[in-house]
Each structure stands twice: as C-alpha cells, then as structure tokens.
Amino acid sequence: MVKHNKLVRDRVPELIQAEGKQVIVKHLNQAEHFEQARLKLYEELKEYEEANIDEECLEELADILELAYELGKMHGASFEEMNAIRSEKRERKGGFEKGLFLEEVLDE
Secondary structure (H helix, E strand, O other), X not given: OOOOOOOOOOXXXXXXXXXXXXXXXXXXXXXHHHHHHHHHHHHHHHHHHHOOOOHHHHHXXXXXXXXXXXXXXXXXXXXXXXXXXXXXXXXXXXXXOOOOOXXXXXXX
C-alpha cells in the first residue's frame, strides 16, 4: 500500500481502479479543498521547476493552469472571468514576452 495524501484529478481514482487496485479517497470539505488545491499548486510549480525543457514541461504547465482555474472558481470567478481578468491585465500592463527584468527604480 502506498500512501499519497494529496489532491488528485477527478478521474485518477477510477483510472487506478481500472488497473485492478483499490483506492481510498476522502471527499474534502470546502476549506480542505481550498487548502489542498493551494498545496497542489506549489507541488506542480516545483515539478515544473525540476522538469526538463521538453514535453514534460508542458504537462506541468497544464496542471498549473488547471489548478489556477480551480482556485479562481473557489474565489468565485468562472473560467471566462479569469480569462477576462488576465486579458484586461495584459492590456493594461502587457505580457511577459519581452523578458524585461526590473533591477531598480531611482528617485529623481
């Protein structure tokens, strides 16, 4: 028996059962779900940081996006609202394409 004690994607238990294994799952309450989603986001960020720059990297980014949308939903925002916020902020402040690294701001 392997203990995982972590949030998993919704279909993971059924995929494990399809392999002939038993699973024990707990349905989290709202507060637990929120906390575990935040912890899972940190886990996925760490995995992204440690991934080779290849397709595995894209898998980790997809997990991060999924968690960002789920956390947004927990804060009351739909997928569309999250994208609207992202788009408005991009319009107002830009994206990250130019690779600008702000070193300091000098007072005149």
